[in-house]
Every structure is written in structure tokens, then in C-alpha cells.
Amino acid sequence: MLKSIFLQNFRSYKKDDFEFSENSTLIVGPNTAGKSNLLEAIFLISTGKSNRAGIDPQMIHFGKEIGRVKAQVDDLELEVVLTNGNLGGNKSQYKKFLINGVAKRRVDFEGNLPAVLFSPQDLDIIVDSPTLRREFLNNVLEQVDRDYRIANISFVKALRQRNALLENAHDSGTKNPKHFEYWDNQVIENGQIITKKREEFIEFVNSSLKDIFEFEISYDKSEISQLRLLQYEREELAAGVTLVGPHRDDFSLLMKNHDLHDVRYFGSRGQQRLAILQLKSLELEYVEKVLGKKPLLILDDIFSELDSSHIKLILEQIGKQQTIISTTHKEFVSAKYLKKMKVIKL
Ligand SMILES: Nc1ncnc2c1ncn2[C@@H]1O[C@H](COP(=O)(O)OP(=O)(O)OP(=O)(O)O)[C@@H](O)[C@H]1O
Ligand SMILES: [Mg+2]
Known part of the structure; x- marks a missing residue:
């Protein structure tokens, strides 16, 4: 289970942390609020890579040299450090992976937070x-x-x-x-x-x-x-x-x-x-x-693309595992489901 995440110079975030429900967390915010950035950070912790960056340094906050994402997953602290290459040089040094502060290879880093991400770009x-x-x-x-x-x-x-x-x-x-x-x-x-x-x-x-x-x-x-x-x-x-x-x-x-x-x-x-x-x-x-075991389900802003019957189908799925959802309008989620969710406003 993903308990919390800390972002430093990651995308639009300078320094922020978030705590998640063990059930469902709804992230609500208007366009450009940073919803997809936050979900990208979770995906990065899960897989060791971005779901959208062409190259890793794009994830570092504009003008900075180092970015950092740290997450508490059960009793593990998983951390990815991003550098812009000016520090090391070759591409393999763009990212560092740490588990409880100990450096790991990506093959051993990935797998500690299985997650499935679904977004309109899919x-x-x-x-x-x-x-x-x-x-x-x-x-x-x-x-x-x-x-x-x-x-x-x-x-x-x-x-x-x-x-x-x-x-x-x-x-x-x-x-x-x-x-x-x-x-x-x-x-x-x-x-x-x-x-x-x-x-x-x-x-x-x-x-x-x-x-x-x-x-x-x-x-x-x-x-x-x-x-x-x-x-x-x-x-x-x-x-x-x-x-x-x-x-x-x-x-x-x-x-x-x-x-x-x-x-x-x-x-x-x-x-x-x-x-x-x-x-x-x-x-x-x-x-x-x-x-x-069930993976973490991450849904990035998918409701605007679906009709109500399919939104309902997804909402039914949500209760079955830890889920983190982003949306521009919380009205997409009916009160019945909303009352069981932790809501984070960006
Ligand atoms: N490396 C970066 N440094 C600073 N800001 C960035 C960086 N990469 C992207 N951004 C900015 O982060 C902001 C938030 O992006 P994000 O994709 O998270 O928005 P969103 O909340 O998902 O919006 P939407 O509802 O439009 O999908 C954007 O304005 C984007 O330009
Ligand atoms: Mg988005």
C-alpha cells in the first residue's frame, strides 16, 4: 500500500507531500493544477520510469538540477533521484533508485509497488x-x-x-x-x-x-x-x-x-x-x-472521456483495491462513492 509521497523539484512541485487513503483517494483540481504530475510521480515510484516523459530530466522542475520523489510503501521507503545529466554525463546516471536509503538497480527497485495506470492517452x-x-x-x-x-x-x-x-x-x-x-x-x-x-x-x-x-x-x-x-x-x-x-x-x-x-x-x-x-x-x-495481490489502480482524468454507464463500471471497480483518481470535477463521482473517498484538493 502507498501511504504517502514527497515531491521535491518534481515537475510543477517545489516541495510537497501527500497522504493517501488505503482505499480510494480522489485528487481534484482544475487544468494545470498538477494532477497528472502527481500521478506520474507515483508511476515513477512504481516502475522506475515515467509514463510520459520523453527523457527523464523533463521531470525535474524547470531550472533545477535535481528532482526527488520519495514514497512510503508499507514499511519501505522508496526513492527516485533525478538529475539533469550535467552532474554525471551519461544517460544511466539520470536516475538513482534507493530502498530504505540503499542504492538499487532498477530491476530490483521495480516491483515493490505494483500499479496499473489508466489515462486517456492510453x-x-x-x-x-x-x-x-x-x-x-x-x-x-x-x-x-x-x-x-x-x-x-x-x-x-x-x-x-x-x-x-x-x-x-x-x-x-x-x-x-x-x-x-x-x-x-x-x-x-x-x-x-x-x-x-x-x-x-x-x-x-x-x-x-x-x-x-x-x-x-x-x-x-x-x-x-x-x-x-x-x-x-x-x-x-x-x-x-x-x-x-x-x-x-x-x-x-x-x-x-x-x-x-x-x-x-x-x-x-x-x-x-x-x-x-x-x-x-x-x-x-x-x-x-x-x-x-491487487495492484494500486491509478486513474488519470478518465471520467470526462466516458459515458455515465462506463463511469459507473469503473467506480464499481474502485472499491476492490487501493485506488488513486484524478479529476477536474468531483461531480463525476456520485455521492455514494464520494463519501468513501479521501479527497485532496489541488
Ligand atoms: N519540468 C517541469 N517543471 C515545472 N513545471 C512543469 C514541468 N513539466 C510540466 N510542468 C507544468 O506542470 C503543470 C501541471 O501539469 P499537469 O499535467 O500535472 O496538470 P493537470 O492538473 O494534470 O492538468 P490537466 O487537467 O490539464 O490534465 C503544467 O502547467 C505544466 O506546464
Ligand atoms: Mg492531467
């Missing part, structure tokens, strides 16, 4: 580029699985090395297999772990009951193996980048009307919203299934 998962869909899969699986986090870090690193080798080979016109051996094995080994775990999650979604919106996921996976790398050898040399692997994965949501139709191309805006709401709700179920 619609982009359906309508935008494959990158966002892969990020979604990563977000879900990194939350629950340390092996996935490790595999993903190793894969990204190996991929970068392998692509650098391919680029050289492309420029020089010759490929030295000896140089590739180690990195080939690294991308294959870690890539296969990622694919397998993504498959498991997608399989879970497809076999789960969907009471909000009916769809199935079609996983367009780019499998990686020794054989596949061999098959693509010439194309890879020509392109100078790795052409197979989970970094090329995609998926689509197919709605079952008439036949199977991609929500992205055939769904109305409303259907797309319901599909993403359903997907997020299954994310919550998945995290709960794997970890055996």
Missing part, C-alpha cells in the same frame, strides 16, 4: 504506432516479472551492439561471423524469453472473460532464432540493422462483429475507448493473478 496504444504497443507489453510484464526485466535490459543492450556491428559490416561490405557470435546468442536467448512471456500474457487476455468489450488479440510476433537470423542475413547486411526479434513485435485487437475486424481501423472512437478500458482491466487482473 487510447494511443490502439491507434498509434507499434512502439506504444510494445511499450504496453513491457509495462505489464516488467511489473510482475524480474526475469522479464532482466531479459529486456539485456536484449536492448545486445541489440544495440549487434546493430553497430551490422552497420560496420554494411559499410565495409564484409561480415566477420566471429564478431557476431556472442551478440547473436544474446539477442536470441533474451529475445526468446521476451516473446514467450508476451505470448503468455496475450494468451491470458484471450482466454479471459470480457465484460466491457469483446475482442481478441492477434499477436504479430517477430520470432528470433539462429535459423531466422540466417534467413535474414542478406537483408540485414543490406539494411544494417537487426530485422527479426521482439523489437519488431506488434499486436492488434480484433473485435468480433460479423467477422474479426481490427478495432484500430474499424472501431468507433467509443469502441476503441471500451477496448482499451477492457485491456487495462485485464492488465489489472493479470498483475493480480501473477503476484497474488
